[in-house]
Amino acid sequence: MTIRRLIGRPRQRAGRRSWLVLIWLAAVWLTSTPVVAQNSPDAQLHYASSPASDTAASRLVVHGALDVPLIEPLLDDFHRRYPHIELTYRNFTTLEIYRTFMSNAGEVDANEATADVVMSSAMPWQYRLANDGYAQPLYSESARNWPDWARWRQELFGITFEPIVIVYRRELAERFGAVESHADLLALLERESEALRGRVVTYDPASSGVGYTYAIEEARLSPRYWELVAALGSVDAELVGTTREMLVGLAEGRYSIGYNLLGSYARGFVRDHPELTIAVPDDYALVMQRLAFIARSANNPRAAKLFLDYLLSEAGQRVISEQTPLGAVHPALKGDGSASALRARLGGALRPIPLSPGLLATLDDLKRQALLSRWMREFRRGAATQNTHPSLRKTP
Amino acid sequence: MTAARTSAPASLYRRLLAWLLLPLLGLGALMLAQAYIGAREASDRAFDRLLEASSLAIAEQVKWQGDRLWLDLPPAALEMLTTDAEERVFYAIYNASGDYITGSARLPSGPERSSGKPLHYADITWHGLPLRLGIRAAQIDDWSQRERFEVRVAHTREGRERLTLSLFQGSLARLALMALLAVGVVMLAIRSALAPLTRLRRAIRERDPRTLTPLELPLPRELAELRESLNELLARMRRVRANQERFIGDASHQLRTPLAGLSARAELALRQDDPDIWHAALQAMGATSTSAARLATQLLSLTRLNNPEATAELRPLDLSEIARAATRNALGTCHRAGIDLGVETPQAPVSVAGIDWQLEEALGNLIDNARRYGATRITVRVLDAPATLEVEDDGPGIAADQRLVVLRPFHRIHQDGAGSGLGLAIVDGIARTHRARLSLHDAHQGSGLRVALTFSRDRS
Numbered sequence: 029m030t031i032r033r034l035i036g037r038p039r040q041r042a043g044r045r046s047w048l049v050l051i052w053l054a055a056v057w058l059t060s061t062p063v064v065a066q067n068s069p070d071a072q073l074h075y076a077s078s079p080a081s082d083t084a085a086s087r088l089v090v091h092g093a094l095d096v097p098l099i100e101p102l103l104d105d106f107h108r109r110y111p112h113i114e115l116t117y118r119n120f121t122t123l124e125i126y127r128t129f130m131s132n133a134g135e136v137d138a139n140e141a142t143a144d145v146v147m148s149s150a151m152p153w154q155y156r157l158a159n160d161g162y163a164q165p166l167y168s169e170s171a172r173n174w175p176d177w178a179r180w181r182q183e184l185f186g187i188t189f190e191p192i193v194i195v196y197r198r199e200l201a202e203r204f205g206a207v208e209s210h211a212d213l214l215a216l217l218e219r220e221s222e223a224l225r226g227r228v229v230t231y232d233p234a235s236s237g238v239g240y241t242y243a244i245e246e247a248r249l250s251p252r253y254w255e256l257v258a259a260l261g262s263v264d265a266e267l268v269g270t271t272r273e274m275l276v277g278l279a280e281g282r283y284s285i286g287y288n289l290l291g292s293y294a295r296g297f298v299r300d301h302p303e304l305t306i307a308v309p310d311d312y313a314l315v316m317q318r319l320a321f322i323a324r325s326a327n328n329p330r331a332a333k334l335f336l337d338y339l340l341s342e343a344g345q346r347v348i349s350e351q352t353p354l355g356a357v358h359p360a361l362k363g364d365g366s367a368s369a370l371r372a373r374l375g376g377a378l379r380p381i382p383l384s385p386g387l388l389a390t391l392d393d394l395k396r397q398a399l400l401s402r403w404m405r406e407f408r409r410g411a412a413t414q415n416t417h418p419s420l421r422k423t424p
Numbered sequence: 425m426t427a428a429r430t431s432a433p434a435s436l437y438r439r440l441l442a443w444l445l446l447p448l449l450g451l452g453a454l455m456l457a458q459a460y461i462g463a464r465e466a467s468d469r470a471f472d473r474l475l476e477a478s479s480l481a482i483a484e485q486v487k488w489q490g491d492r493l494w495l496d497l498p499p500a501a502l503e504m505l506t507t508d509a510e511e512r513v514f515y516a517i518y519n520a521s522g523d524y525i526t527g528s529a530r531l532p533s534g535p536e537r538s539s540g541k542p543l544h545y546a547d548i549t550w551h552g553l554p555l556r557l558g559i560r561a562a563q564i565d566d567w568s569q570r571e572r573f574e575v576r577v578a579h580t581r582e583g584r585e586r587l588t589l590s591l592f593q594g595s596l597a598r599l600a601l602m603a604l605l606a607v608g609v610v611m612l613a614i615r616s617a618l619a620p621l622t623r624l625r626r627a628i629r630e631r632d633p634r635t636l637t638p639l640e641l642p643l644p645r646e647l648a649e650l651r652e653s654l655n656e657l658l659a660r661m662r663r664v665r666a667n668q669e670r671f672i673g674d675a676s677h678q679l680r681t682p683l684a685g686l687s688a689r690a691e692l693a694l695r696q697d698d699p700d701i702w703h704a705a706l707q708a709m710g711a712t713s714t715s716a717a718r719l720a721t722q723l724l725s726l727t728r729l730n731n732p733e734a735t736a737e738l739r740p741l742d743l744s745e746i747a748r749a750a751t752r753n754a755l756g757t758c759h760r761a762g763i764d765l766g767v768e769t770p771q772a773p774v775s776v777a778g779i780d781w782q783l784e785e786a787l788g789n790l791i792d793n794a795r796r797y798g799a800t801r802i803t804v805r806v807l808d809a810p811a812t813l814e815v816e817d818d819g820p821g822i823a824a825d826q827r828l829v830v831l832r833p834f835h836r837i838h839q840d841g842a843g844s845g846l847g848l849a850i851v852d853g854i855a856r857t858h859r860a861r862l863s864l865h866d867a868h869q870g871s872g873l874r875v876a877l878t879f880s881r882d883r884s
Binding site: 156159160161180181244248384385386388389390391392393394395398399 | 494495496497498499500501502503505506510512513514515525526527528529551552553
């Protein structure tokens with residue numbers, strides 16, 4: 029069990045090198061990010077430039093943590109619009125992206141491996157790179173008009189809009205009623221803890237970086253989060269590393285309800301599994317964004333600016349909205365899953381993870397240890413009360 | 425200034441404007457620099473509060489836990505470091521021995537440590553980014569544990585620069601307005617200060633060139649002095665013109681008398697038939713015309729001497745030689761008149777700068793005067809230190825109160841004498857040409873007159 033692993037982990041010594049910690053942290057964080065989970069062999073896409081065009085041919089290297097099937101429609105469309113650009117896309121895990129980038133940082137060379145545009149869902153890491161000055165600004169018209177909440181300093185742009193959702197099996201709703209909010213979930217867990225024992229699944233914040241980020245953001249949003257953690261502990265919730273594991277378990281019927289799933293993946297999966305239902309909580313819903321920036325050391329800054337500008341343009345966002353399960357940010361797009369549609373439905377309940385220095389706190393090693401120990405304490409407290417003194421349990 | 429000087433006529437207005445506006449410009453630049461520095465300091469003070477609050481919020485969360493420093497970093501502590509300008513934010517915790525505990529960047533400890541204050545600030549450059557760094561020295565006061573540590577927070581300067589710029593723009597507008605006012609006031613002031621000058625110029629220009637009456641117009645003190653100087657000059661010119669008019673009148677009178685005598689004599693002689701009478705008349709007319717010619721010569725030389733624009737070049741010469749030559753010239757005349765003429769010169773030559781013929785003429789005139797006024801003994805004397813030419817006689821002399829008057833042209837002590845009254849005036853003119861002083865004294869012995877020409881030491 030994960031809890032044991034956490035407790036038994038040897039403490040870091042004060043004299044350690046901090047980058048080792050960072051890499052360890054990144055490893056823990058990212059090995060479990062959903063995009064990264066299936067690192068397919070065709071992790072590279074290449075588009076040759078067509079010599080016919082009168083514009084001078086140029087090259088562009090994009091590093092991303094987006095599975096090829098997700099990114100391919102975007103790249104196809106971009107290549108159709110700018111055929112003179114020889115485009116190379118390499119898919120990495122978010123950890124690899126960070127490590128590759130840092131090893132090349134500051135060196136402008138003709139090396140193929142140097143990224144011009146970097147896209148990743150690891151928001152704190154992307155924020156940290158931009159904060160430390162590794163990004164260069166983009167002042168195009170769409171970049172200037174980009175919503176403030178999805179942009180930092182004209183350098184870092186959130187290009188997708190992916191709410192964190194609850195997914196449950198239909199029979200759960202038939203038996204206990206629909207779950208539409210965190211409050212519903214908390215009430216359900218506390219009311220039906222016997223029936224749901226072992227049938228609830230969520231991220232393990234200790235082994236999954238994404239789960240950790242959600243935990244830290246939710247703890248900031250509401251002190252009642254800790255009650256929810258205790259309630260999850262009281263039903264012996266299963267702690268896993270990826271959204272895919274949760275979805276597969278739900279589809280197989282091992283779990284009745286999954287908490288904190290990445291909405292963009294869930295949408296695609298649920299379309300093929302009618303026995304599952306997605307609920308975007310209407311009291312508050314975290315929203316994750318994939319962040320893109322142009323590297324300061326980009327070899328092809330012109331092409332990089334074209335590409336990022338395309339990602340922010342209505343055309344690029346339309347591809348994201350219509351041909352991928354990811355949600356578009358562009359305010360002009362109102363389609364299913366777009367930021368505008370979700371906002372219209374949920375209003376103020378949406379809580380995009382802010383692009384602010386608070387993300388740096390997420391990366392703090394001591395902060396992480398402090399939060400995880402609190403999380404585990406709350407989780408075990410819930411388990412213990414449930415097992416030993418059911419009568420003493422708090423009721424909401 | 426130089427521009428005003430190179431463009432040929434230097435304008436007083438432009439010069440004043442330059443001298444007033446250039447310092448004003450310098451002052452303005454100084455005030456601008458001061459305003460910028462002030463704005464920068466003000467915005468630093470304002471934004472340093474953020475560093476202060478943030479470092480305090482972090483320091484409060486540092487605890488001693490499990491034999492080590494422990495920090496539950498509050499995200500809000502980092503968020504308060506960023507404003508609308510979206511500054512880049514960095515933080516770090518260091519322990520007492522300077523070891524890195526945690527943070528997002530290994531921030532330096534700052535250039536210098538001012539003891540006493542728990543918080544100090546520094547402007548640093550970190551990885552090419554200009555940062556404002558705030559360092560808070562803090563300490564955990566636990567029951568058993570006393571541990572010192574440092575919180576270092578930093579952010580980029582965008583917000584500060586924005587505030588500086590907006591503060592500076594405010595003072596820029598105020599300064600521009602002040603400068604505009606100052607320039608306007610200066611130009612008005614110069615114009616009004618120079619107005620009397622224009623009036624004076626107009627008054628002078630509008631005058632008839634022949635009038636020499638004094639200028640009468642109210643002027644400020646500085647220009648009143650100029651007006652007085654002008655009036656003095658005009659007064660002198662009036663005196664000079666009066667002298668000239670009198671001289672011309674005298675000269676024509678003097679020339680008319682012998683000419684009238686000549687024509688009367690000629691008419692008288694023509695009425696006679698006796699050749700002896702004709703002869704006597706011709707002799708008399710010859711003498712009269714000789715003296716008239718001499719008078720004309722003297723008038724000419726006096727005019728020449730009085731012309732200030734025709735100064736002959738002075739050459740070094742020996743006074744003794746001049747004295748000897750003049751004595752030689754006059755020796756014949758004096759001998760015939762039974763006058764004892766002598767010359768006294770020092771052994772060494774007495775050198776002055778002068779014109780030899782003028783000095784000889786002056787000595788000749790003086791000897792001639794002495795001879796005409798009844799001297800029996802004349803001594804020409806050369807003295808050294810100061811260089812002096814002296815002519816001493818034993819004649820009747822001139823009373824002390826007459827000595828200045830005799831220098832005027834056509835003045836004669838005895839109206840019956842054959843002299844023209846120009847002799848001493850010519851000597852005086854020569855003396856002035858040589859910048860020498862002409863003075864009349866009593867003779868060393870007896871009743872005679874001693875005339876001295878004392879050369880000034882300046883021999884240029």
